[in-house]
Amino acid sequence: MVLSDYVTTFGQDLLQRYGERVHKITINAGFTCPNRDGSKGRGGCTFCNNVSFSPNARDHSPVAEQLQNGRKVIAKRTKAKRFLAYFQAYTNTYADVQYLTDIYEQALAEADIVGLSIGTRPDCVPESVLDLLASYKERGYEIWLELGLQSVFDTTLERVNRGHGFAEYKQTVHAARLRNIPICTHIIIGLPGEKRQHNLTSLERILELGVEGLKLHPLHVVKHTVLAKQWRQKEYQPLDKLDYISIATDMIERTPADIVYHRVTATASNDILLAPTWCNEKWAVLNGITTELHQRNSKQGIKA
Ligand code: SF4
Structure with a gap:
């Protein structure tokens, strides 16, 4: 019993489409x-310490070198020979388009790179960048625009100092869809002031606008953030593991089976994670979601 028996996972999706394992290598x-x-x-989102999102957020070596290091790490656990360059840390469309072209093409120049996954904010993707990504797609590359939305509720987005609202997301999705650029939207479960119904409504609105991929994350309380202060002052109470598993499972059931889950949980490095500590038990959470789907006699899309 594995997650991909119940959920359309990105790993399985790539395996089916490429006939072999394709792994992501993260780039800073x-x-x-x-x-x-x-x-x-200023100050960023209240939960943001980028080291928590990206294992190589402290790595500033050239793109080719980071890819080479990533290959070595992946070779220790799998025999994957093809890779997707994942520009993950911070806002990877936040530069002029000439600079972006140069950076992205350093990755695409490597023979084993099948494409790019670009993590960014919904208010930071001008038409020129979308045109660039669309041109790569037309050249046959695998392209994903990863939009950190987190919630469709503007009150929540304001509470976490996100600096954009749902309107910017709608605009960017519309422009990306006109160019057939696949979108993977990130949703956080456990944001301050949100309950299960907020996550379900966020999912519903995202599905209405159209999306090809989704990522679910538990909200991490990490060091050196505003959220860490709120947590210490007991103004923020993290979700417990069973609630996370239950909400994520509800969301998976409501997601059509042709939408790919790039991730259903996330971890943060031990040196900065404060709470909830179960975030570090990635496999326990993945197994928990698998077991929950099994026990409900359910799977992705059953309630879509
Ligand atoms: S948009 Fe992303 S990188 Fe920027 S502050 Fe928020 S979480 Fe951090």
Whole structure:
């Protein structure tokens, strides 16, 4: 009994489409974020310490070197020979398009790179960047635009100092869909002030607009963040593991089976994670979701 028996996982999707394992290699291309440098806001999202999202957030070596290091790490656990370059840390469309072209093409120049996954904010994807991504797709590359939305509720987005609302997401999705660029939207479970119904409504609105992929994350409380202070002052109470598993399972059941789950949980590194500590038990959470789907005699899409 494995997750992919019940959920359309990205790993299985790639395996079926490419006939072999394709792994993501994360890249830190040294971008910053408009919600940190003052152009959209200062201080960033209340939960953001980018080291928690990206294992190589401290790595500033050239793209080719990061890819080479990633290959070595992956070779220790799998025989994958083809890879997707995942620009993960901070806002990976936050530069002029010429610079972006240069950075992205450093990855695409490697023979074993099948494409790009670009993590960014919904308010930071101008038409010129979408045109660039569409041109790569037309050249046959696998392209994913990963949009960190987290919630469709503007009150929640304001509460976590996100610096954009749902309107920007709608606009970017519309423009990306006109160009047939696949979108993977990120949703956080356990945001301050949100309950199960908020996550279900977020999912519903995202599905209405159209999406090809989804990522679910538990909200991590990590060091050196506003959220860490709120947690210490007992103003924020993290979700427990069983609630997370139950909400994620509800969301999976309501997601059509042709939408690919790139992730249904996430971990943070031990040196910065404060709470909830179960976030580090990635396999326990994945097994918990699998077991929950099995016990409900359910699977992805059953309630879509
Ligand atoms: S948009 Fe992303 S990188 Fe920027 S502050 Fe928020 S979580 Fe951090």
